[in-house]
Amino acid sequence: MAELLNMQAIGKRFGNVTALENGQLALEKGEVHALLGVNGAGKSTMIKILSGVYGQDSGEIRLNGEIISLRSPKQAKEHGIYCVYQEVDTAIVAELTVAENILMDSFAAGGSFLLSKQKINKQAREALVQLQSEEISVTRKAGTLTLAEKQLVLIARALVHSAKIIIFDEPTAPLSLTESDKLFSVIQKLSSEGVGCVFISHRLPEVFEISDRITVMREGKWVNTFVTAESDSEGIIEAMLGEALSHELEYQTHPTGDNVLEVRGLSDSEKLKDISFSVKAGEIVGIVGLVGAGKTELAKALFGAANSVSGSVEIAGKQTRIKHPEDAIRAGMTLIPEERRKEGLFVHETLRANASFPNLRKFSTKLFMNKSAENKFAEDIIGKLKIKTGNTETPLVHLSGGNQQKVAIGKWMSLDSLLYLFDEPTKGVDIGAKVDIFKLIRELAGSGKGCLYFSSEIHEAISISDRVLVMYDGQIVKELSRQEATQERILLYASGGKEELNQTEKLIERERSPISV
Amino acid sequence: MKENAVQFLFKYGAIILLIAIILYFSSISDAFFSYGNFSDILRSISIVTLLALGVTFTLVVDGFDLSVGSTMSLSTVVTASLMVWYDMPLWLVLLLPLLIGVAVGLVNSFLITVIGIPDLLATLSMMYIVAGLHRTYTEGYSIYNNMPLTSGGTAPGQLSEAFLWIGQGQMLGLPVPVWIMVVMVLAAYVILNHTRWGRILYMTGGNAEAATLSGVNVKRVKTSAYIISGVFASMAGILFTARVGSGQIDAGAPLLMEAVAAVFVGYSVLGAGKPNALGTFFGAAVIGILLNGLTIQNLPYYAFDIIKGAVLVAALAVTYVYAKNKFAKT
Numbered sequence: 001m002a003e004l005l006n007m008q009a010i011g012k013r014f015g016n017v018t019a020l021e022n023g024q025l026a027l028e029k030g031e032v033h034a035l036l037g038v039n040g041a042g043k044s045t046m047i048k049i050l051s052g053v054y055g056q057d058s059g060e061i062r063l064n065g066e067i068i069s070l071r072s073p074k075q076a077k078e079h080g081i082y083c084v085y086q087e088v089d090t091a092i093v094a095e096l097t098v099a100e101n102i103l104m105d106s107f108a109a110g111g112s113f114l115l116s117k118q119k120i121n122k123q124a125r126e127a128l129v130q131l132q133s134e135e136i137s138v139t140r141k142a143g144t145l146t147l148a149e150k151q152l153v154l155i156a157r158a159l160v161h162s163a164k165i166i167i168f169d170e171p172t173a174p175l176s177l178t179e180s181d182k183l184f185s186v187i188q189k190l191s192s193e194g195v196g197c198v199f200i201s202h203r204l205p206e207v208f209e210i211s212d213r214i215t216v217m218r219e220g221k222w223v224n225t226f227v228t229a230e231s232d233s234e235g236i237i238e239a240m241l242g243e244a245l246s247h248e249l250e251y252q253t254h255p256t257g258d259n260v261l262e263v264r265g266l267s268d269s270e271k272l273k274d275i276s277f278s279v280k281a282g283e284i285v286g287i288v289g290l291v292g293a294g295k296t297e298l299a300k301a302l303f304g305a306a307n308s309v310s311g312s313v314e315i316a317g318k319q320t321r322i323k324h325p326e327d328a329i330r331a332g333m334t335l336i337p338e339e340r341r342k343e344g345l346f347v348h349e350t351l352r353a354n355a356s357f358p359n360l361r362k363f364s365t366k367l368f369m370n371k372s373a374e375n376k377f378a379e380d381i382i383g384k385l386k387i388k389t390g391n392t393e394t395p396l397v398h399l400s401g402g403n404q405q406k407v408a409i410g411k412w413m414s415l416d417s418l419l420y421l422f423d424e425p426t427k428g429v430d431i432g433a434k435v436d437i438f439k440l441i442r443e444l445a446g447s448g449k450g451c452l453y454f455s456s457e458i459h460e461a462i463s464i465s466d467r468v469l470v471m472y473d474g475q476i477v478k479e480l481s482r483q484e485a486t487q488e489r490i491l492l493y494a495s496g497g498k499e500e501l502n503q504t505e506k507l508i509e510r511e512r513s514p515i516s517v
Numbered sequence: 518m519k520e521n522a523v524q525f526l527f528k529y530g531a532i533i534l535l536i537a538i539i540l541y542f543s544s545i546s547d548a549f550f551s552y553g554n555f556s557d558i559l560r561s562i563s564i565v566t567l568l569a570l571g572v573t574f575t576l577v578v579d580g581f582d583l584s585v586g587s588t589m590s591l592s593t594v595v596t597a598s599l600m601v602w603y604d605m606p607l608w609l610v611l612l613l614p615l616l617i618g619v620a621v622g623l624v625n626s627f628l629i630t631v632i633g634i635p636d637l638l639a640t641l642s643m644m645y646i647v648a649g650l651h652r653t654y655t656e657g658y659s660i661y662n663n664m665p666l667t668s669g670g671t672a673p674g675q676l677s678e679a680f681l682w683i684g685q686g687q688m689l690g691l692p693v694p695v696w697i698m699v700v701m702v703l704a705a706y707v708i709l710n711h712t713r714w715g716r717i718l719y720m721t722g723g724n725a726e727a728a729t730l731s732g733v734n735v736k737r738v739k740t741s742a743y744i745i746s747g748v749f750a751s752m753a754g755i756l757f758t759a760r761v762g763s764g765q766i767d768a769g770a771p772l773l774m775e776a777v778a779a780v781f782v783g784y785s786v787l788g789a790g791k792p793n794a795l796g797t798f799f800g801a802a803v804i805g806i807l808l809n810g811l812t813i814q815n816l817p818y819y820a821f822d823i824i825k826g827a828v829l830v831a832a833l834a835v836t837y838v839y840a841k842n843k844f845a846k847t
Contacts, residue, residue, distance in 0.1 A: 305730060329732040343730050346723040357720055358731045360713045367712045 003065070004029045004196045005050075005165060010059035012045055019045040023059065024222035025215055027165065027196040032187060034199045034207045034228070037217035038240055038430040043200055046217070047167055050198070051083040052076030063164075077105065082158030083167040088150040094143030099124035101142045102156045127156040131186050148179035155186060166190065167198040172206055184210050202430075204233050216240055241432060254442070256466065257281035259317070260332075260418045260450035263302070266311030271297045271474040275311070279419065279450040284441065286453045286465030286485075287476075289494050294474040295454040296338055299423045302452075303335040304328045316418055329358065332418035336409050336425055338454075344408040345396055352378040352392040354407055359414040381410035386436055402433025409440060419450040426460060438464055458490050472496050527839040528788040531796075531832075535803050542810035549813055556691060562805035563694035564589075564753045564760070568769070569776035569783075569797045570705045571749030576780060576792040577709065578742040579722035580629065580636040585750040585776060587647035588621045589769030592754025594651050597660040597676065597764025604674035611755060618751030621647060622744035629743070630736040644773075652766060660764030676762055684759025694756055698798075701752070705794035718742060719791070774822070775804055778829035784836045804828055 003026060010023035020042045027033050037043045048054045050061070052070040060067050063079055070076045076083075085091060092101055099117075102124040124138040133152045136145070142153060151171055158166050168187070172180045187197055187210060201207055207214060208228060216223045216239040223239045261279040266272060271294040279285050289295050300306045302313065304322035313320050320331045328335070337343035346354055356363040356374040363374045378392035385406040389399055396404055405425065412420070422441065426434045441464060445451050455461040461468060468485040470478040470493040478493040543550040568585050575582040592614040599605045599613060621643065628639035656667060662675040686693040709715040721728045721738045729735050750769070757768050782803055783789070783796025807828065808821055816824075 303730070324732075324734060325730050326732040326734055335730055337727075337730055342724075343726045345727055346720055349720065349723055353716065353720070357716070357728075360716060364713045367714065369711055369713060369716060 002029050003027075004031075004063070006062040007046070007050065008060050008062070010046065010049060010061075011057045012049060012054060013057055019220055020049075020056075021220045022222055023049075023217065023220070024225075025050075025198070026225070027198065029196060030191045030194045031213065032191050032197045032199055032211045034201065034211035034214045035217065036200075036207065036214055036236065036240060038432045041217040041240070042220040043217055044169075045220075047083065047169060047198070047200065050076070050165075051081060051167060077161065080162065080164035081167070082161070082163045082165070083169065084151060084154045084158070084171055086170040088147060088154055091154055092142050092145075092150050094141065096142055097138065098128075098136060098140050098142055098145070098153055099138035101153050102127055102138070102160060105157060105161065123160060124156065127159045128152070130159055130189075131156055132189065133186075146179075148175050148182065151175075151183065152186065155190075159190075163195060165196045165198065167200075169200050170202065171199075172201055172203065180206070204236065207236075208233070237431065241435070254282060254446050254466075256283040257448060260315065261302075261452075262314040262317075264312045264314075266298075266301060266309065266313070268297065268301050268306055268310075269308045272301055272309075273474045275476055277469055277476060277479070279452060281418075281448045281450055282445050283466050284445050284451040284453055284464055286455065286461035286468040287471055288455055288458055288461045288468055288490055289471030291456055293456075293471040293494065295456070295471055296423055297474070298471070299335060299337070299421050299452070299454050302328070303333060303421060305335070329415065329417075333421065334358075334412040334415060334417040334419065335421045336412070336423060338423040338427065340405055340408045345404060347396045347404070350393045350395055351382070351387075351389055351399075351407060354396060355381055355392075355411045356414070358411055362414050377414055381407070381413055384413075385410045385440065400433075402429040402436075405429050405433065406436065406440075409437065417449065419452070420444055421452045421454070423454045424456070425453070426455070426457065434460075458487055458494070462487070462490070470494050524788075524839075527785050527790075527835055530835055531782055531786050531799065531803065535799075535806065538803070538806055538810060542806075542813065546810075546813050549810060554809065556695065558802075558805045558809045559695045559698070560692040560760075561809065562801045563692075563698035564756050565772050565775050565779065565805075566698050566798055566801040567701060567749050567753040567756065568772055569779040569801055570701060570794060571746035571753075572776050572780050573705065573709075573783070573792045573794060573797045574718070574742045574745045574749075575636070577718045577722050578739050579725065580739060580742060581640060582625065582743060582746040583637065583640040583773065584621060584625060584643040584647055585746060585753075586769035586771075586773030587644045587651065588618055588747055588750035589754040589757065589772065590767055591621075591647050591651035591654070592617055592751040593757050593768040594655050594660055594764040594766060596755050596758040598655070600676050600680065601660050601662060601664060601672045601674045601764070602666075607677060607679055610680065614751045614755055615748055618747035618749070619744050620747070621750070622747030623740070625747070626736075626740035626743040630739050648767070648770065655764070655766055657766065659766050662763070676758070681759055681762060684756055684761070694760060697752075697756065701749070702794055702798045705797075709794050714741075722791075771822075774829065775801075775825050778825055778832060779804055781829060781832040781836060785832060785839070790836075790839065800832070 005025070005027040007023060007025040010020055012020040023042060023046045025033070025035065025046060035043050035046065045054065049056045050070070052073040052075050055071050061070060062068070068079055070079065093104065099121045103120050121138045125134065128134050128136055128138065131152055136149055136152065142150065145153065155166065171183055175183065187199070191197055199207070199211055211228045213225055213227055214231065214236060215225045216236060218240060226236065257280055259278045260281045263278065264276045266275040275298060287295055287298065297306065301309045304324045304327050313322060315331045315333065322328045322331065325335070341347055346357070352374050355378045363370050363377065375392050381387065382389060382392070387403050387406045387410070389403060396407060399407070409425065425437055429437065441451055441453065453461060453465055462485050466482055468480045468490060469476045470480065470490055472494055473496065480489060539550070548554060568589060571585050572582055595617060596610060596614050599610045625640055625643055628634045628643070629636050663671045665671050683693055688696055709718065717733055717738055721733060721735050725735050754769065758764055779800035780792055780797050782800030783793055784791065786796035786799045789796055804825060807824060811824065
């Protein structure tokens with residue numbers, strides 16, 4: 001195979017921040033090349049340089065052996081480099097037809113004043129046929145398409161210009177399983193026709209399924225390029241993290257004590273039906289279910305943030321009535337909610353103010369706030385949770401998702417609760433932060449706290465939980481001990497035990513790899 | 518470069534504007550830059566500052582109280598009527614209007630937190646209801662000493678000297694209303710910036726859902742903010758009665774806009790970016806000085822609303838342009 005693209009020693013700085021120090025990427029004709037790295041590793045910057053959004057400060061880009069300069073997205077497109085962004089809606093004009101969207105770049109470039117509808121429709125249809133997607137009508141308004149169809153329209157847009165390189169930036173994140181499969185067959189078809197594809201994803205199993213080679217980046221530098229067929233996920237994760245942190249993601253045992261939480265017959269008026277379970281001190285109980293199974297509803301009902309909840313809740317052996325989160329906190333409960341920006345944090349406020357908020361009494365003498373005590377506590381959790389931030393006065397909007405999540409968890413540390421509810425704590429967090437969060441949950445359990453871990457990431461729940469409760473349609477349908485819990489069994493119960501076998505099998509195939517990054 | 522300019526304008530724009538206004542008026546009028554005139558300005562802004570402090574509290578919890586003007590009107594006539602019509606003792610005269618403020622605040626927060634009407638619409642409705650109430654109460658007449666009554670005869674009471682001192686007296690070289698204003702501004706500042714309650718108010722305004730999940734009873738917090746707003750409006754009404762010496766109807770209506778403008782000018786003082794007590798005082802001062810200077814220049818009073826509106830637009834423009842820039846990356 002001939003070398004199509006070679007990016008060498010790419011450097012890029014934004015003000016004082018070095019985003020890229022030594023970016024490298026080589027792409028052959030007809031190759032699917034995965035680009036991996038934790039958040040902030042420099043993937044996006046590489047992609048943006050390749051698609052002409054940023055110009056590089058140093059290094060060279062060769063296309064078919066010739067040095068090219070990509071100073072604008074237009075230039076990149078002229079060289080046949082197209083990008084399918086994750087947020088497809090930003091690139092689609094909802095009010096135009098599919099055909100007009102596919103050929104949009106050619107209008108933008110000029111040409112004849114009058115547009116022939118028929119000609120456009122014909123060209124667009126040809127492009128869609130090439131993608132085996134002729135079922136999308138070219139005269140439909142693009143706004144009515146599904147996300148997956150919009151992606152196909154964007155790919156078709158690249159095809160009409162005989163693209164040489166197509167960049168897929170986390171294309172599968174919003175897609176369902178069947179839609180991803182369709183996308184993969186399209187990518188395979190493209191590569192068989194000699195198009196070079198750059199593929200970015202946080203899901204390792206997909207990467208192994210689709211890619212020929214994998215380039216891993218870390219802290220703005222190229223680490224290694226692997227041939228996919230000859231590598232395994234452990235090696236890739238290690239390359240991404242820089243040290244073998246991956247054992248943190250494996251199960252570790254620890255002792256447990258008496259019940260801290262005992263729930264009997266909990267129901268709400270909408271979703272939850274007759275839920276009973278218990279949590280011991282020092283125990284991590286995973287509550288696993290697919291999206292929509294009622295995990296978040298259960299967490300909120302326990303925490304007093306839901307209406308018309310019935311059933312009995314005992315905390316540390318005492319019958320407790322919880323009507324409002326205020327009561328829950330007083331009883332020794334803590335909830336780290338799923339939507340951290342919406343429900344967990346005050347993103348425009350400083351780290352200090354966020355950290356002290358759940359327990360203001362501790363940081364105030366009589367009525368007045370004690371700012372130095374607040375500062376000290378903020379410094380504490382920054383150090384303990386390795387939060388990357390300027391200082392305690394930084395507004396949280398300037399922190400990355402993983403660091404925000406650490407604040408959302410760390411702010412509860414001043415309360416010394418008995419029971420911690422974590423609702424999807426690793427959602428949207430890169431693997432480095434994930435490891436830190438796992439460590440923290442284990443520490444909490446180790447110091448005798450009860451932990452409830454709500455998650456739809458089955459493999460993660462298995463690796464951290466002592467016991468797994470499977471939820472389906474607002475009920476706990478199965479309790480599995482640590483030894484019994486496997487991906488397959490959990491998935492079977494989580495899908496109501498009714499799902500068609502072959503589809504479950506496929507899901508299992510995706511889930512088998514230990515971790516998504 | 519552009520970003521820095523915006524930053525700089527946001528932080529110091531209001532102060533630079535204030536200095537520019539003072540320099541300009543001083544240069545064209547000898548009467549402007551004098552102790553007497555400044556004490557006049559402070560006295561003239563004292564009522565609107567109280568009103569604006571109430572609005573500040575509601576904006577802090579991400580609400581908005583449009584009913585403060587009407588509440589002030591109601592408090593004005595009630596205060597006067599208690600003395601003129603019913604000849605009540607001073608402590609009741611001061612207490613009852615404040616209770617009316619509390620009541621209006623409670624109704625506002627009931628509409629907002631229990632029924633769920635958006636703040637702006639709920640308080641807009643209350644603005645009309647309360648305005649109607651105060652006109653009905655006085656049957657459309659202003660209230661003054663020994664006024665003739667519609668039922669025949671004259672009213673028994675008068676506004677007492679002690680009461681009028683609140684609005685017209687002097688203490689330590691400054692008018693009493695100025696002292697009241699200074700004390701209230703400082704109290705609001707300390708509460709909002711240095712107490713636990715203040716922190717809860719700001720956090721509730723920043724993200725009500727996150728506050729709830731942190732154990733804050735958001736409804737109770739919002740209710741407290743609206744009660745405070747009602748009480749400040751009532752105080753403004755009492756002060757107005759004492760200052761003018763009679764219970765004018767519709768006293769508060771024209772002050773609503775000025776109060777709102779003061780709060781939004783306050784957003785940008787020293788780059789606070791959120792409602793704050795000192796900023797509100799500063800905003801009221803900017804508007805007061807501007808109007809005073811223009812009065813000296815013989816600007817007709819009916820043009821004042823143009824100036825107030827323009828100041829509000831400018832303050833809002835600075836605030837929103839800044840917010841757009843600051844959080845563009847998120």
